[in-house]
Amino acid sequence: MKKILFLSIIIICQSVYCMAQEELAFPFKDGKDAMAQFFKDSLEVSPEIIQKRAVGIAVFKFTSDDKGNISKIIVYYADDAIFAAPIVDALKKSNHQWVLPKREKTHDFIIPFIFSFTPPTAKNPKLQKTNTLKVQKKLYSNYLAHSPIMAADQVPLGESTLLPPVVVIYDITQ
Numbered sequence: 001m002k003k004i005l006f007l008s009i010i011i012i013c014q015s016v017y018c019m020a021q022e023e024l025a026f027p028f029k030d031g032k033d034a035m036a037q038f039f040k041d042s043l044e045v046s047p048e049i050i051q052k053r054a055v056g057i058a059v060f061k062f063t064s065d066d067k068g069n070i071s072k073i074i075v076y077y078a079d080d081a082i083f084a085a086p087i088v089d090a091l092k093k094s095n096h097q098w099v100l101p102k103r104e105k106t107h108d109f110i111i112p113f114i115f116s117f118t119p120p121t122a123k124n125p126k127l128q129k130t131n132t133l134k135v136q137k138k139l140y141s142n143y144l145a146h147s148p149i150m151a152a153d154q155v156p157l158g159e160s161t162l163l164p165p166v167v168v169i170y171d172i173t174q
Contacts, residue, residue: 027064027100027161028099029098039166040168043089045170048082054082056080057079060091061073062074064106069096076110116168
């Protein structure tokens with residue numbers, strides 16, 4: 001009887017230990033929506049980005065300490081180098097906003113930024129006057145219909161955490 005009881009306790013302990021990963025608090029003060037709003041307010045799209053009508057992705061990694069200070073900003077990937085400066089400036093403004101998991105002195109975060117612009121309406125005279133209207137209509141239709149694959153919430157990656165992407169949509173009709 002003692003062996004069965006002992007074996008049952010071991011199995012229960014192992015099953016509790018092997019449960020799905022624990023629920024993590026979002027690592028930005030006030031949560032995911034607050035982070036999205038912070039970057040919407042803080043990230044200033046440069047005139048060069050607007051002029052080039054640059055679209056693409058930039059993936060950054062940074063380290064936060066237990067006080068929320070960020071350091072070691074690293075560009076993992078960027079479709080265009082002109083995305084780097086506005087993102088670094090916005091990340092620097094996010095000091096004291098990051099919350100680390102329990103008992104950690106520092107933590108690495110990976111955050112993607114997706115840049116796109118508000119597409120012009122199909123009634124735009126510039127689109128109608130060109131000889132390649134059919135090609136532009138296809139590109140325009142594709143642009144409106146595309147749907148990128150992205151995480152809806154943070155994804156823990158051992159020593160780093162992948163955050164949901166920051167979507168930056170700017171207006172080109174300035």
